Amino acid sequence: MKYVDEFRDSSRVGPLLRETxxxxxxxxxxxxxxxxxxxxxxxHTHAIFRYGLERLLPQGIELVHGxxxxxxxxxxxxxxxxxxxxERPGVIFTTFGDAMRVxxxxxxxxxxxxxxxxxxMVYSPLDALNLARQxxxxxxxxxxxxxxxxxxxxxxxxxxxxxxxxxxxSVFCNHITIxxxxxxxxxxPEQTLDGFIGPGHVSMVxxxxxxxxxxxxxxxxxxxxxxxxxxxxxxxxxxxxxxADGRCEVENQYARVVPDGGSAPALDAxxxxxxxxxxxxxxxxxxxxxxxVRLRSDYARYDAEKRFPVPNLRIADxxxxxxxxxxxxxxxxxQCKVFGTRCTPETPLGSLMVSSEGACAAVYRxxxxxxxxxxxxxxxxxxx
Amino acid sequence: MRRxxxxxxxxxxxxxxxxxxxxxxxxxxxxxxxxxxxxLLAPLDDQARLPLALLAARGDQLAFTTDSYVVDPLFFPGxxxxxxxxxxxxxxxxxxxxxxxxxxxxxxxxxxxxxASLRRIADSMQAAARNCGxxxxxxxxxxxxxxxxxxxxxxxxxxxVIPAGIALDTRSxxxxxRVLVSGPVGAHGAAILATRGDLxxxxxxxxxxxxxxGLVREMLASGGQIRCLRDATRGGLTAVVNEFAxxxxxxxxxxxxxxxxxxxxxxxxxxxxxDPLYFANEGVLVAVVAPQSAAIVLSAMRxxxxxxxxxxxxxxxxxxxxxxxxxxxxxxxxxxDMLVGEQLPRIC
Numbered sequence: 001m002k003y004v005d006e007f008r009d010s011s012r013v014g015p016l017l018r019e020t021x022x023x024x025x026x027x028x029x030x031x032x033x034x035x036x037x038x039x040x041x042x043x044h045t046h047a048i049f050r051y052g053l054e055r056l057l058p059q060g061i062e063l064v065h066g067x068x069x070x071x072x073x074x075x076x077x078x079x080x081x082x083x084x085x086x087e088r089p090g091v092i093f094t095t096f097g098d099a100m101r102v103x104x105x106x107x108x109x110x111x112x113x114x115x116x117x118x119x120x121m122v123y124s125p126l127d128a129l130n131l132a133r134q135x136x137x138x139x140x141x142x143x144x145x146x147x148x149x150x151x152x153x154x155x156x157x158x159x160x161x162x163x164x165x166x167x168x169x170s171v172f173c174n175h176i177t178i179x180x181x182x183x184x185x186x187x188x189p190e191q192t193l194d195g196f197i198g199p200g201h202v203s204m205v206x207x208x209x210x211x212x213x214x215x216x217x218x219x220x221x222x223x224x225x226x227x228x229x230x231x232x233x234x235x236x237x238x239x240x241x242x243x244a245d246g247r248c249e250v251e252n253q254y255a256r257v258v259p260d261g262g263s264a265p266a267l268d269a270x271x272x273x274x275x276x277x278x279x280x281x282x283x284x285x286x287x288x289x290x291x292x293v294r295l296r297s298d299y300a301r302y303d304a305e306k307r308f309p310v311p312n313l314r315i316a317d318x319x320x321x322x323x324x325x326x327x328x329x330x331x332x333x334x335q336c337k338v339f340g341t342r343c344t345p346e347t348p349l350g351s352l353m354v355s356s357e358g359a360c361a362a363v364y365r366x367x368x369x370x371x372x373x374x375x376x377x378x379x380x381x382x383x384x
Numbered sequence: 385m386r387r388x389x390x391x392x393x394x395x396x397x398x399x400x401x402x403x404x405x406x407x408x409x410x411x412x413x414x415x416x417x418x419x420x421x422x423x424l425l426a427p428l429d430d431q432a433r434l435p436l437a438l439l440a441a442r443g444d445q446l447a448f449t450t451d452s453y454v455v456d457p458l459f460f461p462g463x464x465x466x467x468x469x470x471x472x473x474x475x476x477x478x479x480x481x482x483x484x485x486x487x488x489x490x491x492x493x494x495x496x497x498x499x500a501s502l503r504r505i506a507d508s509m510q511a512a513a514r515n516c517g518x519x520x521x522x523x524x525x526x527x528x529x530x531x532x533x534x535x536x537x538x539x540x541x542x543x544x545v546i547p548a549g550i551a552l553d554t555r556s557x558x559x560x561x562r563v564l565v566s567g568p569v570g571a572h573g574a575a576i577l578a579t580r581g582d583l584x585x586x587x588x589x590x591x592x593x594x595x596x597x598g599l600v601r602e603m604l605a606s607g608g609q610i611r612c613l614r615d616a617t618r619g620g621l622t623a624v625v626n627e628f629a630x631x632x633x634x635x636x637x638x639x640x641x642x643x644x645x646x647x648x649x650x651x652x653x654x655x656x657x658x659d660p661l662y663f664a665n666e667g668v669l670v671a672v673v674a675p676q677s678a679a680i681v682l683s684a685m686r687x688x689x690x691x692x693x694x695x696x697x698x699x700x701x702x703x704x705x706x707x708x709x710x711x712x713x714x715x716x717x718x719x720x721d722m723l724v725g726e727q728l729p730r731i732c
Contacts, residue, residue: 001650010713046657052716097728110725121728123656229714345724366718 007228013056016233021058023240034062036192037239038329040182041199042069042355043227049362051229057236064329065359067181067285068199070146070174071098072351072358073327075283076315078174079104084310085141085172086117091308092135093119094128095143098355103348105315125157125171132161132169141304145174149201151293152266155273158295158302172304173294176280178202179210180291186218190330195239197232198224200254205270207262211250219248226254273299283317283351284324323350326359333363340364389413397497402527412525415502416489419510420520424486432521434486434543445546447482449473452539458505460579462571462590465538466508468666471595472617473542474516478597479613479669481552481604482544484516490524492537505536516595518542544597550604554672556611557632559702562678564671566599566691567592568644569621573663574652589648594667599690606684608677615669619722620662624670625698625708626722635704638720641713642697661710661720662727672700 027035039045045065048054054063067073083104086093093109100110100121113119118138122128125142132140144154154171161169178199185191198211203224211222221242225235235253242249252258273295280292295303304310317323321343322336333339333352343349345361352358390410400407417428424432439446453469470487477484489509493502513520571592578587596615603610616624621643629636645653645660653660667690673681678696685694701709710720 001647001654004650004654008713010715013714049718051712051714052718053714055716056714100728101725229712365721 004228007226007230009230012230013233016230016237017056017058020061020233020237020240023237023244024058024060026244027240028060033192034060035194035240035243036062036064036329037195037197037236038064038066038185038193039197039225039232040066040068040178041197041202042072042358043201044197044199044225044232045069045359045362047227047229047232049366052366053229053232056233061236061240064193065326065333065362066185066329067282067327068147068178069352069355069358070150070176071102071355072323073176073282073284074099074102074145074174074351075281076103076105076317077281077311077313079108080106080315081305081310081312082109082143082172083107083112083117085304085308086112086119088139088308090138091118092131092138092140093117093143094122094131094140095119096123096145097121099143099145101348102351102354125154126160129157129161129166129169132166136168138168140169141308142169142171143174144171147176147178147199147202148205148270151175151274152205152263152269155269158273158299159269161302162299167301170302170304170307171295172310173274175274175293176282176291177276177293178206180288181282181285182211182214184285184288184291185328186214186220188328188330190325191328193220193329194243195221196223197235197239198222198250200224200226200231200258203252203254203258203262205263205266208250208252208258208260209262215248215250221248222250224250224252224254224258226257272296281314284321284327286324318349321350323352323360326352333360336360389417392499395499397493397495397499397502397527399495399527399529402493402525408525415499415506416523416525419506420489420513420523422519422521424519424521425523432486432488434521439485439545442483442485442545443547443550445482447477447480447544447546448542449476450539450541451476452537454534454537455576456534457576457579458501458536460591461575463593463666464505464508465536466505467512468591468593469538469540470509470512470516470518471593471666473540474518474595474597475615475667475669477542477544478595478600479552479615480544480546481550481600481613482546482597483601484518484542484544484597486521486543487513487518488522488524488541489520490526490539492526492528492533494533494535495527495530497535502536512595516597552610552612554612554628554631557628557634557672557700558611558674559634559700560675561611561672561700562675562696563625563628563636563638563698563700564673564678564682564685565616565621565643565695565697566596566669566671566685567667567693568646568649569616569665569668570645570649570653570660570663572666573620574649574660576664577656577658578652587648587652589646589652592665592667594690596667596669596690599669599685599688602684602688603671603681606680608681608684609674610677610681611672611674613669613671615667616665618664620660620664621668621670622661622708622720623722625720628670628672629708630706632700633705635701635707635709636698637701637709637711637717638698639711639713642695644693644695658727662723
C-alpha cells in the first residue's frame with residue numbers, strides 16, 4: 001500500500017536502531033538515569049505497542065505514554081452528561097466508536113444503548129448531520145471529542161448546519177487543546193522528561209510553531225512524528241541526536257503531512273466556531289486552564305449544553321485509580337496499584353484501560369511479554 | 385392425495401403468515417417448498433426421516449451443528465443472509481472432516497417484511513444448497529410483531545457424516561506444527577462494515593462467503609497430517625488461533641507479513657484504525673498441520689478454487705502455553721489477544 005508500506009520497511013530498522021543505540025550510549029555515559037521521551041499522542045502509543053517498538057529500542061530509553069488520548073482524559077462527569085443527553089426521549093446520540101465503552105459513574109454509552117437509548121456510531125460529524133436531515137423529528141446530538149485533529153471537522157459541520165438552517169442538530173463539545181496540556185505536564189513537579197515525540201495529526205492543523213515554548217522555556221527537544229513504525233523510530237533517533245548535540249529545537253519528522261504553518265482553512269473554521277473555555281476538567285490531571293473549547297454564542301443554538309439540561313456534575317476519579325500519575329509519566333502503567341487486578345480491559349476502573357490508545361490497555365494487551373517469567377524465543381524465527 | 389400448492393398474493397409478511405392457518409401454508413408453499421424441493425422434505429411432516437443406512441455407508445461418525453444468522457444488512461456485496469446461513473452450517477460440519485448432507489432451516493420473520501426479499505433470500509439458499517450438494521429437509525417459519533425481531537433471522541442446523549479414520553482434534557496440536565490459512569482474511573467483516581449505511585464508505589470489497597467442504601475434502605485427500613481445522617468466523621483469525629493455543633496449551637507465533645489481506649481491506653482498516661485479524665470471515669479456514677505435511681497440504685489447498693491464496697502463516701511453539709504472538713516484521717513480537725467486545729474504530 002503506497003505511503004504506508006514504505007514506512008513499515010523492516011530492512012531500514014536495523015541501521016536506524018544501531019545509530020540510535022550509539023547516540024543513546026553517548027548520552028547515557030554522562031548521566032545515571034534512563035532517557036525519558038514522552039509521546040503525547042494516543043495514536044503514537046497505539047503504534048508503539050502494535051509494532052512492539054519499545055522492545056526494539058536500546059535499554060536506557062523509556063517511552064512515557066502521555067495524555068493525548070482524548071477518550072482517556074474525558075472525566076466521568078462529562079460521560080454522565082453524555083448519558084443524560086443520550087437517554088433523553090427523541091434524541092439520537094451520535095459518537096465516535098472508541099467513546100462507546102468509556103465508563104461514566106454508573107454506566108457507559110454501550111450500556112445505555114442496550115437499555116434503549118438511541119446511540120449510534122459515526123465516523124464523522126457530517127454523518128451525524130446527515131442523520132439530522134433524515135430524521136427531522138428527532139434531535140441529533142453529536143458527541144464532539146478530540147484535540148485539534150477533529151476540531152475543524154466539527155466546526156465545519158456546525159457552519160454547514162447553520163448555512164442550511166438545520167435546527168435539530170447540536171454538538172456536545174468536549175474538544176480539548178494540546179498546548180495547555182503539554183504545559184501542564186511540564187509544570188508538574190514530578191515530571192523528569194527529556195524530550196517529546198510531538199503529535200502528528202494535531203500538528204497538521206496547528207503547525208509546528210506552537211511547540212516553540214517547549215524548546216525555548218523548558219529546554220526540551222520536540223520532534224513532530226508520523227504514525228508508522230519507521231516514523232516513530234526515526235523521531236526517537238532525531239530526539240537523541242538533539243540531546244547528544246546539546247541542541248533543543250522543534251523538528252518536523254512528519255513534513256510529508258505537517259506544514260510548519262499548519263492548515264489555515266482548518267484554523268479559520270475553528271476560530272469561527274469555537275472559543276476557549278476558562279478551564280476544562282481532565283481525567284487524572286484535574287482542571288487545566290484554557291485547555292478546552294466551547295461553541296461561540298453566535299452558534300449557541302448548536303450547543304447541546306445550552307439546548308438541553310445536562311447535570312454538569314464533577315465526579316471524582318475512583319480513589320485507587322492512578323491514571324493521572326501515569327499520564328504525567330510519574331509512574332509506569334504496571335506500577336499502578338490496581339493495574340491488571342481491579343482494573344482490566346474487561347472491567348476498566350480508569351479510562352487508560354478503556355481505549356485501545358490508553359497506555360494501560362496497550363500495556364495490558366500487548367505488553368504481557370515483558371512480565372517476569374515470560375521468556376519468549378528470539379523474534380523473527382518464523383518470518384516466512 | 386397431493387394438495388394444491390398455496391400462493392402468496394400480498395407484498396408483505398403479516399402476523400397471519402405465522403398463525404398456523406392457511407396463510408402460513410401459502411407462505412411456505414410459495415417461498416420454501418418449491419425451492420428446497422426434495423423427497424425428504426416433500427411429505428412436509430413435522431420431521432424429516434433420514435435412512436440410517438445411507439448415513440452409515442459414508443462413515444462412522446455423525447457431525448451435527450447449529451448456528452443462527454442475524455447479519456445486518458441482509459444483502460451485502462458478495463452475498464446475503466440466505467447463502468451465508470447455508471455456507472455457515474456446511475462449513476461448521478466440514479471443519480470436522482464431515483461431508484455435509486442435510487440441513488434444517490428455521491426463519492423468524494418480522495411482521496412487514498417484504499415477500500419479494502424473502503423469495504430472493506430463499507433463492508439464494510436454494511442455489512447455495514445445490515452448489516454444496518446438501519438438502520434442506522425440514523424447517524420452521526415464525527412471524528413476530530414489528531420490533532420483536534430485526535427483519536429476518538435464520539437458524540440452520542446441519543448433519544454430515546465423517547468418513548472412517550478421520551479424527552481432527554485441537555488436542556493433537558504439537559510444537560513445531562505449522563499454521564495454514566486458506567485465503568485473505570477480513571473481507572466479510574470489512575464488507576459488512578463498509579455497507580452499513582452510516583459509514584458511507586465506497587469500496588469494492590465483497591464478502592468471502594463460500595463453502596469449504598470441497599476444499600477440506602481435497603486437503604484430507606492430500607495425505608498430509610492435518611491436526612485440526614476451524615473456520616475463522618466471529619473474532620476472525622485471532623480468535624481461532626487463540627482457541628487453538630488454549631485448547632492445546634501451546635504457544636503459537638504468526639508472522640504478520642505472511643498473513644494474506646486484500647489491499648482494499650487493508651485500506652479500510654488503515655482509515656478506520658481497525659485490524660483485519662479480528663474481522664469475521666465466512667469462507668476462510670485455519671489449519672494446523674504436522675511440519676512435514678505443510679507443503680503438501682498447502683499445495684492441495686492452492687489447487688482448489690476456494691483457497692488459491694492459501695498461506696503458511698506461523699508455527700506452534702513449545703513455550704508460552706495459551707499465548708499467541710504476532711511477529712511484526714520488525715524483529716519484535718507482540719501478543720495477539722482476543723478482544724473484550726466488538727472492535728471499535730479509533731478516533732485519531
